[in-house]
Amino acid sequence: MDDAADSFDVICIGGAIIGSAAAYFLSESSDFDGSVLVVEPDWTYDKTSTTRAGNSIREQFSNPVNIKVSQFAMEFIENFHENTQVEDESPELNFRGTGYLFLATESGMDVLVEKHLIQEQEGATAQLLSVEELAKTFPYMSVEGLSGASYGGLNEGSFDGWALLQGFRKRAIHNGVTYIKDRVVAIETSGTRVTSVQLESGKHVSCGHLINSAGPRCDLIAKMVGLELPVEPRVRSSFVFACHEPIEQNVPLTITPEGVHFRREQQHYLTGTTPQADARADYDDLRVRSEEFEEQIWPVLAARVPQFDRISIVTSWAGHYSVNMLDHNMVIGPASTLENFYFANGFSGHGMQQSPAVGRGLTELITFGEYRTIDMSSLGYERVLKNEPFLELAVI
Numbered sequence: 001m002d003d004a005a006d007s008f009d010v011i012c013i014g015g016a017i018i019g020s021a022a023a024y025f026l027s028e029s030s031d032f033d034g035s036v037l038v039v040e041p042d043w044t045y046d047k048t049s050t051t052r053a054g055n056s057i058r059e060q061f062s063n064p065v066n067i068k069v070s071q072f073a074m075e076f077i078e079n080f081h082e083n084t085q086v087e088d089e090s091p092e093l094n095f096r097g098t099g100y101l102f103l104a105t106e107s108g109m110d111v112l113v114e115k116h117l118i119q120e121q122e123g124a125t126a127q128l129l130s131v132e133e134l135a136k137t138f139p140y141m142s143v144e145g146l147s148g149a150s151y152g153g154l155n156e157g158s159f160d161g162w163a164l165l166q167g168f169r170k171r172a173i174h175n176g177v178t179y180i181k182d183r184v185v186a187i188e189t190s191g192t193r194v195t196s197v198q199l200e201s202g203k204h205v206s207c208g209h210l211i212n213s214a215g216p217r218c219d220l221i222a223k224m225v226g227l228e229l230p231v232e233p234r235v236r237s238s239f240v241f242a243c244h245e246p247i248e249q250n251v252p253l254t255i256t257p258e259g260v261h262f263r264r265e266q267q268h269y270l271t272g273t274t275p276q277a278d279a280r281a282d283y284d285d286l287r288v289r290s291e292e293f294e295e296q297i298w299p300v301l302a303a304r305v306p307q308f309d310r311i312s313i314v315t316s317w318a319g320h321y322s323v324n325m326l327d328h329n330m331v332i333g334p335a336s337t338l339e340n341f342y343f344a345n346g347f348s349g350h351g352m353q354q355s356p357a358v359g360r361g362l363t364e365l366i367t368f369g370e371y372r373t374i375d376m377s378s379l380g381y382e383r384v385l386k387n388e389p390f391l392e393l394a395v396i
């Protein structure tokens with residue numbers, strides 16, 4: 001950073017997918033002509049949620065806002081090259097439209113149908129499948145105990161998350177955004193406004209607006225300005241396995257009634273689940289919970305897909321979900337008592353796909369003081385203070 005540059009219009013605390021999406025959209029906006037600084041201590045992003053994600057995207061949410069948020073991401077993905085190119089080059093996003101498949105037992109059918117009707121109203125392309133249709137479409141799967149499913153179309157699938165991050169970051173830098181390798185250790189305020197941040201290097205940088213995009217450490221940033229944010233780091237383990245008798249067709253991201261998910265990943269398969277013993281994790285605890293595979297995941301896989309009876313783990317890793325303990329949905333927007341401090345936190349397993357809409361939404365709030373495209377005010381900090389959960393039935 002230029003030594004003279006000790007003041008920026010916007011500072012993002014954290015430059016992984018959310019901080020970089022905000023920086024990207026601010027720098028692309030013709031209505032915003034301010035300066036942007038992204039403070040990020042780890043340029044390898046090794047321990048971030050962003051580099052440990054599954055990078056899937058779906059339309060199959062139950063709340064219209066979440067559906068619209070993902071639909072905007074698909075629009076962004078479709079135009080990814082144009083949106084992120086620098087000197088005619090952009091990273092290879094490699095989107096694969098393989099769909100999501102939500103399986104339901106009889107007790108889950110009402111919710112499945114309820115979600116489907118909302119998705120249909122929002123223009124999503126998912127379709128309901130009877131057990132017979134399910135068995136015909138996915139003959140490798142046992143339909144025992146199932147009553148139906150919801151299968152998404154080409155607007156759902158997976159992509160290269162590192163490419164998405166690099167696309168945002170490189171174009172933002174090209175547009176004039178400054179990235180600095182440093183860490184925010186304190187925040188100074190005056191009345192109802194944030195005035196500056198103090199960096200680990202000792203430098204103070206003043207700002208017009210401050211975005212909390214610190215991922216699983218977001219509650220620590222909130223504490224720096226005296227605010228409580230009920231977002232906790234929770235470990236999620238991912239396992240890639242090889243199947244001795246591979247399945248010769250599309251394997252969409254399938255969510256079983258037990259909450260185990262799996263999909264094809266190149267020539268292997270990716271799987272994970274919500275741990276039975278889910279608890280707040282230490283910020284640096286990235287130990288893979290191998291016992292989850294043995295006890296929770298593999299029995300479900302083998303029962304649902306007979307070919308998954310003979311598999312071997314190829315690799316595994318752990319990452320953090322930032323879980324909003326109120327309702328498992330993001331918190332976006334200004335703090336009511338601190339008008340220029342913005343939350344962009346608590347994404348659980350959805351932050352990669354939600355990053356384009358979040359970056360654009362923050363840009364609108366900072367530029368116009370209101371949302372101009374997707375109204376995300378129901379996802380604001382006010383609901384946290386009032387203890388009023390945002391209702392979303394499809395959280396994985």
Ligand SMILES: Cc1cc2nc3c(=O)[nH]c(=O)nc-3n(C[C@H](O)[C@H](O)[C@H](O)COP(=O)(O)OP(=O)(O)OC[C@H]3O[C@@H](n4cnc5c(N)ncnc54)[C@H](O)[C@@H]3O)c2cc1C
Nearest residue numbers: 014016018049050053054055056184215319350351352353
């Ligand atoms: C196993 C797993 C699977 C997932 N699968 C999906 C999926 O399929 N689809 C999907 O959409 N999402 C998925 N997610 C969720 C997604 O990865 C996250 O929601 C998203 O990456 C959150 O991004 P972030 O920028 O908020 O946080 P992070 O990526 O964690 O980045 C936070 C950044 O803030 C920086 N930081 C922290 N403290 C400070 C400070 N004091 N000063 C400056 N910088 C700081 C950190 O260094 C870090 O770079 C998954 C997550 C996991 C763990």
